Amino acid sequence: MTDEHCVTRDHIELWNKRVLPDGLASVGLGTVLRGSMLPIVVWLGVAAFVYFIYNPVVAAVEGGLFLAFSLLGFTLRRRSGHSAKCSLYGAIGGVLDKSMAGI
Incomplete structure (x- = not known):
């Protein structure tokens, strides 16, 4: 997959659709x-x-979950042939x- 076609509207779905231009474009x-x-x-x-109600350790665990899921997504995208930039944004x-x- 080439870099100019990797990071497109179809590749990354964003919550606020208004920030994306019409058609395919690098993001x-x-x-x-x-x-x-x-x-x-x-x-x-x-x-x-x-952090404030329970314990700072619980907030660190949440940050660790975010990092772990991001690294997993990055790894899966790199294995499927995406560029590093595309994998980072997609993850x-x-x-x-x-x-x-659920929201």
Whole structure:
């Protein structure tokens, strides 16, 4: 898969569809993060809640889960032939997307 066709609307589904241009276009990491504001706020909100209410260790475990899922997504994308850039964006976008599956 070539770099110019890897990071496209079809490859990374974002929560806020308005941040993507019409048609296929390369998407930067800033666009992925801007389009994923709801999942980012939820991840950070839960981390802040458990940090202050329970224990900082619980917040570290949540951060570790995010990192583990991101690394797993990155590895799976690299094995399927995607570029490193595409794999990084897809892994972060994928974790943020799948974490909001019930909302």
